Structures are given as structure tokens and as C-alpha cells.
Amino acid sequence: MTEAVLYDYWRSSASYRLRIALNLAGVAYRTEQVDLRAGEQVADAHMARNPQGFVPVLELDGLRLTQSMAIIEYLDETRGCGFLPDDAPGRTRVRALAYVIAMDIHPICNLSVAKHVVDLTGGDKAVMGDWMRHFIRRGLVAFEALLDDPGTGAFCHGDRPGLADICLMPQLYNAERWGVELADLVRIGAIAERCRGEQGFAAAIPAPPPD
Numbered sequence: 001m002t003e004a005v006l007y008d009y010w011r012s013s014a015s016y017r018l019r020i021a022l023n024l025a026g027v028a029y030r031t032e033q034v035d036l037r038a039g040e041q042v043a044d045a046h047m048a049r050n051p052q053g054f055v056p057v058l059e060l061d062g063l064r065l066t067q068s069m070a071i072i073e074y075l076d077e078t079r080g081c082g083f084l085p086d087d088a089p090g091r092t093r094v095r096a097l098a099y100v101i102a103m104d105i106h107p108i109c110n111l112s113v114a115k116h117v118v119d120l121t122g123g124d125k126a127v128m129g130d131w132m133r134h135f136i137r138r139g140l141v142a143f144e145a146l147l148d149d150p151g152t153g154a155f156c157h158g159d160r161p162g163l164a165d166i167c168l169m170p171q172l173y174n175a176e177r178w179g180v181e182l183a184d185l186v187r188i189g190a191i192a193e194r195c196r197g198e199q200g201f202a203a204a205i206p207a208p209p210p211d
């Protein structure tokens with residue numbers, strides 16, 4: 001079978017989601033870095049892979065796949081990963097948790113969005129950090145409240161890691177990078193500790209590629 005290729009940027013949280021999901025699914029892959037700082041995501045080569053100019057892109061099963069959440073569900077459906085629970089209420093809850101991050105926090109904290117805010121407000125780079133901290137913290141406070149639920153177990157839903165945990169860990173990495181206050185988010189903290197102990201999560205932690 002052809003090797004899977006992940007077009008990745010080491011600091012991209014959407015790519016980090018996919019690295020975790022691929023590891024948990026047991027799919028071997030190699031990564032090709034698309035350097036967002038150098039603008040490679042909008043170069044012709046990458047735009048031909050994804051006209052949105054985003055990472056990740058995954059080549060797998062003879063397909064070229066975009067959109068991390070759709071790809072994670074594809075892995076779940078084709079590899080039986082159990083990223084979503086069997087029951088409909090459970091699936092809805094896990095998707096709702098995951099979407100707090102993937103649909104609400106992440107798009108407004110994208111690099112191109114935050115840079116545009118800086119430009120519109122006169123070029124003060126400090127605005128970017130304020131923007132990130134405000135929206136990431138607000139979303140994670142809501143996530144913490146949603147974890148106050150009988151469905152929460154050792155992980156966001158029950159006792160095995162799933163779609164919500166796959167979204168949570170990259171968002172936490174990003175939160176820490178921007179200096180978001182997290183100490184009071186104790187349910188998130190406990191789940192994060194358990195995720196860190198799982199090999200699939202540990203092997204996906206962002207690391208700068210060698211020069």
C-alpha cells in the first residue's frame with residue numbers, strides 16, 4: 001500500500017490533531033513540512049493540494065483529503081478507531097466538545113486572521129497575543145464547564161480517548177504558547193495529564209523539524 005503523506009506544519013494545531021489521530025489509528029505516515037511562517041501554504045504547490053491554503057492535507061488510500069475534522073471521521077469510519085461513541089447522544093456530546101475548539105476557537109485564532117487583526121489595528125504585534133489569549137481562554141472556560149457532566153470519565157467522554165481529546169490537546173499546546181491562564185481549569189488539566197501518558201498523543205507533540 002502507498003505510504004500516507006501528511007502535509008504538516010509542526011506548530012499547526014489542526015495538523016497536530018491529525019498526527020494524534022493517525023497514531024491512534026495505527027496508520028504509518030511520513031510528514032512533509034509546509035512552512036506557514038514562510039508563506040508556503042499559499043505557494044502554487046500547496047494551493048494545488050488545498051485551494052484553501054491550509055494545512056493539514058493528507059494523502060491516504062489514493063485520496064487527497066483536507067479538513068482535519070472530516071479526515072479524523074474518515075479514519076474512524078475506515079479503521080474502526082472508536083473516536084466517537086456508539087450511542088447518538090454520546091456522539092453528539094463528543095462532537096459538541098470537539099467543535100467548541102475546532103469550529104469556534106480555532107478559526108478566529110488562525111494565523112492569517114490574527115495577522116489581519118494586527119494590520120487593521122495599526123500593526124501593533126502585541127494585539128495578536130491579546131486576541132489569542134482572550135478567545136482561547138473564553139472557549140476553554142466553556143469547555144471546562146461542559147466537562148462537568150456525567151459523560152466525562154478519565155477522558156472527555158468515558159474512559160478512552162476520542163475526538164474531543166484529539167482536539168483538546170493541540171488547543172492546550174497553543175494556549176500555553178500564548179500564555180493563557182489555565183491553572184483553574186482543573187478538569188481539563190486532569191484529562192490532559194492522562195492524554196500525555198498515551199503513546200499516540202506523546203508521539204504527536206510538536207517538535208521543530210531538523211534544518
Ligand SMILES: N[C@@H](CCC(=O)N[C@@H](CS)C(=O)NCC(=O)O)C(=O)O
Binds near residue numbers: 036054056
Ligand atoms: N478547518 C481546517 C483549518 C485548517 C487551518 O486553519 N490550518 C492552519 C494551521 S492550524 C493554517 O494552515 N493556517 C494558514 C494560514 O492561516 O495562513 C482544518 O481543520 O483542517
